[in-house]
Amino acid sequence: MLKVEDLAVHYIGRKTVRALEEVSIEVKKGEIMGVVGESGSGKTTLGLSILKLLPPNGRIVNGRIYLDDLDITSMTEEKMREIRGKQISMVFQDPMTSLDPLMSIGDQITETITTHEKIPKREAEEKALSLLEAVGISGDRFKDFPHQLSGGMRQRVMIAMALSLNPKLIVADEPTTALDVIVQDQIMDLFRSLRERFGVAFMFISHDLSLELEVADRIAVMYGGWLMELSESNKIAEDPLSPYTKELLAAIPNIELEDQKLRFIPGNPPDLSNPPSGCRFHPRCPSKMDICSEKEPPISNIGGRVVRCWLYGG
Amino acid sequence: MLKEIRSAGVDGLMIIIGLIIVISVTFMAVFSEYIAPYDPITPVGGAVEPPSSKFIMGTDSIGRDVFSRVVFGSRTIMFVVLLSTAMSMLIGIPLGILSGYAGGLLDRALSLVMDSIYAFPGLILAIAIAAMLGPGVYNTAVSLAVVYIPTYFRMVRGQVLSLREQLFVEAARAIGARGSRIMFKYIFPNLIYIIAVVFSLNVADAILTEAGLSFLGLSVVSPTPDWGFDLKNGQRYFLSGIWWPVVFPGVMIILLALGFGFLGEGLNAIMGREER
Amino acid sequence: MASLKAYIATRVVLTVPMILILLTLVFFVMRVLPGNPVIAIVGMKASPKYIAELEHQLGLDKPLWQQYLDYLGKLIQGDLGTSMIWGRRPVIAEIMDHFPATLELTICSFIVSIIIGIATGMIAGVKKGGKVDFSMRVYSIVAYSLFIPWFGMMLQLIFGVWLNVLPVGGRIDPLLEPKHITGLYIIDSILTLNFKSLVNALEHLALPSLTLGIVLSGIYTRLVRSSLIEVFSQDFIRACRARGLKTSSILFRHGLKNALIPILTMMGLQFALLLAGAVLTETTFSWPGMGTFLMERIEYRDFTTVQGTIAFYALFVALVSLVVDLIYAYVDPRIRY
Secondary structure (H helix, E strand, O other): OEEEEEEEEEEOOOOOEEEEEEEEEEEOOOOEEEEEOOOOOOHHHHHHHHOOOOOOOEEEEEEEEEEOOEEOOOOOHHHHHHHEOOOEEEEOOOOHHHOOOOOOHHHHHHHHHHHHOOOOHHHHHHHHHHHHHHOOOOHHHOOOOHHHOOHHHHHHHHHHHHHOOOOOEEEEEOOOOOOOHHHHHHHHHHHHHHHHHHOOEEEEEEOOHHHHHHHOOEEEEEEOOEEEEEEEHHHHHHOOOOHHHHHHHHHOOOOOOOOOOOOOOOOOOOOOOOOOOOOOOHHHOOOOOHHHHOOOOOOEEEOOEEEOOOOOOO | OHHHHHOOOHHHHHHHHHHHHHHHHHHHHHOHHHHOOOOOOOOOOOOOOOOOOOOOOOEOOOOOEHHHHHHHHHHHHHHHHHHHHHHHHHHHHHHHHHHHHHOHHHHHHHHHHHHHHHHOOHHHHHHHHHHHHOOOHHHHHHHHHHHHHHHHHHHHHHHHHHHHHOHHHHHHHHOOOOHHHHHHHHHHHHHHHHHHHHHHHHHHHHHHHHHHHHHOOOOOOOOOOOHHHHHHHHHHHHOOOOOHHHHHHHHHHHHHHHHHHHHHHHHHHHHHHHHO | OHHHHHHHHHHHHHHHHHHHHHHHHHHHHHHHOOOOHHHHHHOOOOOHHHHHHHHHHOOOOOOHHHHHHHHHHHHHOOOOOEOOOOOOOEHHHHHHHHHHHHHHHHHHHHHHHHHHHHHHHHHHHHOOOOHHHHHHHHHHHHHHHOOHHHHHHHHHHHHHHHOOOOOOOOOOOHHHOOOOOOOOHHHHHHHOOOHHHHHHHHHHHHHHHHHHHHHHHHHHHHHHHHHHHHHOOHHHHHHHHHOOOOHHHHHHHHHHHHHHHHHHHHHHHHHHHHHHHHHHHHHHHOOOOHHHHHHHHHHOOOHHHHHHHHHHHHHHHHHHHHHHHHHHHHHOHHHOO
């Protein structure tokens, strides 16, 4: 349904930051695709690129994005506006700054609907009401204002808005990072139930691999603007291919093991205005070989799993 | 603090310009005798002589040197404004601390009184008081002082209220720091910054209010040199082309108000950034 | 809207002590402060008998607390006192002669200041952090520092003398005064279809409103800017775009309402500034409003009128403050407690 082919995105400035390079991802209909990585890995850039919401200094310098065979890479802003909210929508990390404090939540959802569909206000309001209930908010809170809701509820409102026109894909960029763990679980359940009920696909962007393992069908692991691995989530848990994925898994705290020291990956994410030579992960990779610092590893496909590492390439 | 100012870019520029203006005028006020060429209250030339090499800002309607009056006028306005500010702070700040700390009925009553005064048009209140007290430098200072007491009250009270709740005060107490230590190490630095901002902006306002009182004839006694007062005297002949008795004192009022205004605004912007 | 009703009730109730405090303040300033107001009025040279007579007339021989109660009692009945000079007219009547002029000036200046303030504030808020933002901030400081009499005189010089397109003083040419219905010349001349009067009244309003309006616009710049920055963060605009909204509709539907909020918040305070600024504006432009009236009576030592006028200001400010708060509560749902 959504196809990203060989995408490269740069942020132009005094120093040009090569935020994404040679990234190819496919999201199938109704799939929950997890995109995981540290900060600076390019995961947010990927999400923004799909909706063409990059900041003014961000450019797609290579690659294509297809939505159901429609090439949206160089689409005009006019045409893109019709797609945003209607075919692809996005949910951001902080729901408070995404909502107008002076408008009731019901009205804001209605606004999204009437922007795209020429239906009478009454009808739109009814739709908004049913959407609120679909995300687990009682209908009599329709007239409430954002400040009257908790963080988790506000995020549900954002999800309701994203869902309002039955899009094919909802890109969720760190939707639960600002919320506590119990609410996190609730939102994850919500994603699953919405997928069941409406058949909508999710691109779930996060830095939390454990969360993604719980809910995603497939997971794309990103590092330094590269796609390091892309597999089904159960395969990633059992048999990770990329050394980076292995490190991420090892860093997840396990409540059942005793005497466990918190593991982390030493070193810092790469400076993307001046990336390391060869493989971008080599300065921190425990399985580093000589070739890793000399030449960039190719993207390999191993039985349907994508991995970018010299251990599998050549 | 200086390090922060230098790295602050445009806000730093504002502070520097403000400081230059304020310091220059203060200098003028302190050393008036050495800067002014003539005695400001004695006629030294013909009436309304245009600016010349002899009188660089010309003479006023009685033949006094405008430049000398401008120089000495800085002393009058600075004295009145700073005196009144000191009085406002002396009453407003302790009351604010008391009200903020005590809370309860006392706080609500005091706040209501202060809010009411604050809501009333400042200049008009000053006019009423000045009219009843009569002219004079000290009376004018009192009129201004009353108007600005609520400003300092509210500022300090707000600070006390928020700082009392601040996590770091609780944290400090949790690690056993004594009350006075908390005050000095944590509360004071924040307070000083805010006092500087409110002070600057307030003085800017007070300057304009004092000038307003003078313009209305309610502040100083003739022949005391005062910018607003001179402006009033010059108003009569202004439209017939005699611009110098009006323009120069007027520009000084604006300049001094700007100086304090820039200072306050610049400090405020930096403080806002620090808080993030 | 039950919470709104509760809020209205609370605000109205709170206004009463505020008025009381203000009136007490006025009493304190006018009666207690000067010691013996009679001497302040007639001077030391008057005969003791005359002084005593006057004191009796003004009720100054009664104990202070009784004077206070009398004063409040009269005010509740709407009696602001009687003038001590000339025709001994009730103060309230004299105030009403001059009030419309001030009202008209105040409203026009307010409109000017809002237009400039919103425009500059929106520009500064949307283009946050750049040179444009900085110059708007500088503008707001400079505008407020423009000493009203000086600024007014400069405008008089430029437009009244050099360009000779606008009158420099007064409210209207004597022969063109429209028929008195409300006292507001603009409304009266429209109602009586007297367009010559309308034009003339507007010409006279132009410079004073511009003067006061520009000086006060700076405050709105700052308010609008910070309110917009708060709500109109990059995140908000991006989230709206992600829903497919057009930037222009974002600006108007969401931005304008949020920009108006701080203006409403401060409007009570701004109104006080308007009234204060009006006094200086009126004296500069010989505008026959309450400002000139007050100054005139101070000069004539018409003590009772001065007291009544200040009391009137207090009541008026309290009332406007209340109305503004109510409007604000209606528009912004966040502050209803």
